[in-house]
Amino acid sequence: IRHSRDKWLRRSGLPLPPGPRPLPLVGNLFDQPQETPWLTYLSWSKQYGSDIVSIDVLGRTTVVLNSAKAISDLLERRSVIYSSRVRFPMLNELIGWSWNFAFMAYGQRWRERRRIFTRHFSPSAIKWLHPVHTKHSRKLLHQLLHSPSEFQSHLRHNQTASILESVYGTEIKGTQDPFYRIAEISMLSLSTAGVFGTFYVDFLPILKHLPSWLPGAGFRNLRQKMLKNEAKSCIGKNMLENNDSEDDETSLQVIRDALGIAFGAGADTSVATSLVFVLAMILYPECQCKAQAEIDAVVGRNRLPDFTDQSKLPYVNALCKEVLRWQNVTPLSVAHATSEDDVYAGFFIPKGSVIVPNTWAVTHDPETYAEPAKFDPDRFLSNGCIDPNVKDPQAYTFGSGRRICPGRFFALDSLYCNVTNILACFSIEPTPDGKLVDVPRMLNGVISFPEEYDVIMKPRYLGVEDLIEGALAQEVVDL
Numbered sequence: 001i002r003h004s005r006d007k008w009l010r011r012s013g014l015p016l017p018p019g020p021r022p023l024p025l026v027g028n029l030f031d032q033p034q035e036t037p038w039l040t041y042l043s044w045s046k047q048y049g050s051d052i053v054s055i056d057v058l059g060r061t062t063v064v065l066n067s068a069k070a071i072s073d074l075l076e077r078r079s080v081i082y083s084s085r086v087r088f089p090m091l092n093e094l095i096g097w098s099w100n101f102a103f104m105a106y107g108q109r110w111r112e113r114r115r116i117f118t119r120h121f122s123p124s125a126i127k128w129l130h131p132v133h134t135k136h137s138r139k140l141l142h143q144l145l146h147s148p149s150e151f152q153s154h155l156r157h158n159q160t161a162s163i164l165e166s167v168y169g170t171e172i173k174g175t176q177d178p179f180y181r182i183a184e185i186s187m188l189s190l191s192t193a194g195v196f197g198t199f200y201v202d203f204l205p206i207l208k209h210l211p212s213w214l215p216g217a218g219f220r221n222l223r224q225k226m227l228k229n230e231a232k233s234c235i236g237k238n239m240l241e242n243n244d245s246e247d248d249e250t251s252l253q254v255i256r257d258a259l260g261i262a263f264g265a266g267a268d269t270s271v272a273t274s275l276v277f278v279l280a281m282i283l284y285p286e287c288q289c290k291a292q293a294e295i296d297a298v299v300g301r302n303r304l305p306d307f308t309d310q311s312k313l314p315y316v317n318a319l320c321k322e323v324l325r326w327q328n329v330t331p332l333s334v335a336h337a338t339s340e341d342d343v344y345a346g347f348f349i350p351k352g353s354v355i356v357p358n359t360w361a362v363t364h365d366p367e368t369y370a371e372p373a374k375f376d377p378d379r380f381l382s383n384g385c386i387d388p389n390v391k392d393p394q395a396y397t398f399g400s401g402r403r404i405c406p407g408r409f410f411a412l413d414s415l416y417c418n419v420t421n422i423l424a425c426f427s428i429e430p431t432p433d434g435k436l437v438d439v440p441r442m443l444n445g446v447i448s449f450p451e452e453y454d455v456i457m458k459p460r461y462l463g464v465e466d467l468i469e470g471a472l473a474q475e476v477v478d479l
């Protein structure tokens, strides 16, 4: 039995990108790293002297891109070839998630869904959702005030509630609400993330827990409310109202699918990012203090921060960028796949290859970010303003090319809103008996959560409680 490397060399006259030598039949199955694969892939680059490396797993070539240049050359400049996805047979065919465009092959079905999603999640299209983010941040503060030790569950509830209200106009009611229960169950992904096998089977673990009535029921509910003129403003309502071919069943299905994936793709990623933020605040108390001093100076202590403050809070904005960079929660992005044979840097990349962008390697490249392991928002600032010469990690952490995360503007608004409100009200400290590590451990999985940790959140000053209760009452009346 010949190695697949030899097969491709014979066929194309060019070698595959270098990598560990595969075994007959199973290829590099046993070389696949189980823990922090992003580090192993980067070490292979050093070992083989190439920023792109490859392995063969059961006959399929996987090419890992370990530099910003390779990612941009292939996923952006050659996006026509590099924008497909590997098949997710387990999720698509067995569990029935074939409606989910995040897993769809590049083509017309994907394009239709992606186009409508992108239009309705653009920065200008989601600006009107600022009050929704603000309301849910205030609810989060209230929950943190009353049961701070359950912060993980509160952060998850917060993301679930704000995505569902934004998309379907649905408000989650209490802990018996079916959507709340989904969110709770999907917490399982936290504890099982460490044992997940490969990077493509496990993308969006939350999807495994969604009941079959999503996206169907969410969409049906919304349409019924619209018929009765009872639907609240939401993205789904906008999509339906702007739908030119209203009676066309296919276009309704496209809208239904585009709405359904917002929860699946947005919830886990945003929760993991919030957990990274809280962890950074325990490990780097000096950054927490600096951000709080800025909020006190700009917002004061008589009200809570909102979106009108954002342009006046450069340190907080830099801190949000650093949260995304420091422990990016999608360290290997989401695998792309090639739809044609290609040649790059003298290497052959066969059609159907899995392409893994190692974004962790890029956001931890010391050439771009000095002392990359350190959490340091100041790296993004120059003379008290965001420095345009420092590469914004958003350019990497949300993926690249035609598949770049279309929910990123929504995610950034939500991150800013929660970070500012939490820092304005709470002092975040480690528990006296909590294990405190210098280098946080991130669990394996396409969405990488920090290993579980405890935290103490205390109101920063007398009067925080009144401020939160007052703001919440105000929000409920306003909306």
Ligand code: HEM
Pocket: 101, 102, 103, 114, 117, 261, 262, 263, 265, 266, 267, 269, 270, 273, 329, 330, 333, 334, 335, 336, 397, 398, 399, 400, 401, 402, 403, 404, 405, 406, 407, 408, 410, 411
């Ligand atoms: C901090 C939070 C988030 C992170 C780090 C993140 C990251 C990513 C990444 C790395 C990808 C793959 C991009 C690629 O293949 O090149 C992706 C895809 C996607 N994300 Fe996000 N995301 C976040 C939040 C959200 C939110 C809130 C939504 C929805 C409102 C969303 C919707 C999507 C969708 C629909 C896709 C699939 C795009 C496609 O295949 O065409 N994401 N995201």
